Amino acid sequence: MKNFIFLLCIFLILFGTYTGIRGSSASSTKVFNLVALGDSITHGIGDPAKKGYIGGVKVKLEDIQNTPVNVSNFAIPRYSSDKVIEQLQDKKTNAQIEKANYIILYIGTNDFRQSANHQFYPLDVKKVNEGKGKFKTNLYKILEHIRIKNSAAPIFVLGLYHPYVEYPNQQEILNTIENWNDEIDNVAVDFEKTYYVPTLDLFQDKPKSTYFSDSLHPNPAGYQLIADRVSEKVVKELSFKNHPIRKHSGRKL
16 A cells, blocks of 8 residues: 555656646747738848848847747738728738737838829929828728737837938938828827837938848848847837836827
């Protein structure tokens, strides 16, 4: 009888150790989910490896979290905010948004270009401003939808950069893009755990040939600048767990 009790104790100890190891292994294989929405820039056009800035953010997140990051990149070249709204009706997209730990949204470049009718010199300021109003409404709808599907994940909304430096009125274009970015920031602040990420300064006063693959899209070096900026914002959000959360005001546009 004593031998039986002794063997039973040994068995329980070994079983507990085994399950503890399995539990530890299971927790170490937890995966964080990153969802990206946007156009050709988030898709990574201009990077031969097709990683773009999202690939750089993935590497940084895996480094700081010490956890694998699964990326669902739904960005499609030439998408405008209208197209993203349509995309948000897709079940697969919504399923990934619902389980996302981080969400990145970078949209507006094609809205801006379309509102200018792809003509930047001269710039039709009236039409561009009309386009900005429509874009602002769409951006609000996009963020509202995401928040309904996922109330917990931080959303990082990127501002537009200025690649139109070859035009004589490039300063006017810069000022106009700044106005668009102000609206992006104003919409983002209306939603909790939603952070505006500026990109306008990243390429200013730098040779375009060093950071761009064509007239619009960054090359790997340019995408790395964006990845570093987004990662910086993510790290900051993770570092300040007690930061005040900005509440969704419910304001309608």
